[in-house]
Amino acid sequence: MPDRITKEQRSRNMSHIKSKDTSIELLVRKYLYHHGFRYKKNVRSLPGTPDIVLEKYHTVIFINGCFWHHHDNCKYAVMPKTRKEYWVKKINRNVDNDVKHYNQLRRLGYKVITVWECEIKEAFEGRMKLLIEEITE
Numbered sequence: 001m002p003d004r005i006t007k008e009q010r011s012r013n014m015s016h017i018k019s020k021d022t023s024i025e026l027l028v029r030k031y032l033y034h035h036g037f038r039y040k041k042n043v044r045s046l047p048g049t050p051d052i053v054l055e056k057y058h059t060v061i062f063i064n065g066c067f068w069h070h071h072d073n074c075k076y077a078v079m080p081k082t083r084k085e086y087w088v089k090k091i092n093r094n095v096d097n098d099v100k101h102y103n104q105l106r107r108l109g110y111k112v113i114t115v116w117e118c119e120i121k122e123a124f125e126g127r128m129k130l131l132i133e134e135i136t137e
């Protein structure tokens with residue numbers, strides 16, 4: 001079914017364009033839910049609108065796209081060759097905001113955990129086990 005393949009490719013391409021990759025967020029949420037964790041999602045009342053908030057553990061989780069949040073030394077975080085200046089400026093602004101929001105959240109008493117797109121794509125089980133350790137430690 002060539003049309004289906006095209007659609008999958010398109011959605012894969014789109015995941016690099018969207019600032020939020022909802023499919024990887026969903027994987028993390030499902031995993032946590034199946035392991036008994038209850039959470040709120042996309043909490044706008046907190047700095048940076050955390051993707052997952054676990055009030056019981058005073059913990060927030062950001063699931064970050066490697067490109068959009070500039071995961072250091074990550075193959076997914078390579079800047080495009082065209083309009084490089086535009087992208088560098090844009091991504092730097094995202095990173096500045098991330099740092100600001102994480103600090104604000106820590107001041108509010110939250111543990112801040114970042115899960116990267118590449119960790120989910122390439123080492124999901126291991127990353128999720130570690131995530132649960134980070135939440136509950």
Ligand SMILES: [Zn+2]
Nearest residue numbers: 066071074118
């Ligand atoms: Zn990465």
